[in-house]
Amino acid sequence: MPSKKNTKWNDIETSCKDPGIYAWYLINSIGSADRDVPDGWSRLVEKYISDHERPGMGVNAKATLGLEFNGEINHVTIDEDKGKSWSPNTESIDIVTDLLNLSVPNLAAPLYIGVAPNGIRGRLMDHKRDIKRYRREGIEKIANIRDRDPEREEDRIFASRVVSRNIDVNKLWIEYITIGRESYEGDLEEGLKTAEFILNRIFFPILGKK
Incomplete structure (x- = not known):
């Protein structure tokens, strides 16, 4: 059965390894x-x-x-x-x-919605590495690299937008739903990508996609 969980920037390394779908949010933390x-x-x-x-x-x-x-x-x-x-x-x-x-996630618009057929932790770590690299090396320098994997272009768009807005990464919050690999008989990856497609067209994530 699906399981709903969440994590924050500093805890991504310990997030679930099961496949699933996820959404990034920006929390407000005024003291x-x-x-x-x-x-x-x-x-x-x-x-x-x-x-x-x-x-x-x-x-x-x-x-x-x-x-x-x-x-x-x-x-x-x-x-x-x-x-x-x-x-x-x-x-x-x-x-x-x-x-x-207290508005995230129930009353908040997502920044990005993505799918992780090979595991939530790996996908979130990809995002985290991209964001850290953009902050370290600069958006323009990385944008000029030609030998990039076209399948990860949307990931880089999200990372560059986070960095260009100078968003505090410690305020990034991720909600995700995992699916057990043995829970369904259908094509897991196809099901996840179809759900991602529908959710993106319902909620139109603020920093996602082109």
């Missing part, structure tokens, strides 16, 4: 000291919001008589014209903070 400084609290929340901005999207629109428009549109999470209208008053900061801190 009690941060709540006492409203301006500092607002900056932390703004960073958390901006980390969830979706990547820019290429758009092409065509009309009659050959009229055509193309370009890139960006995801706007906070309307600058509205200033701090989204920010609560001082008396409500504790309420908002506690709710945000």
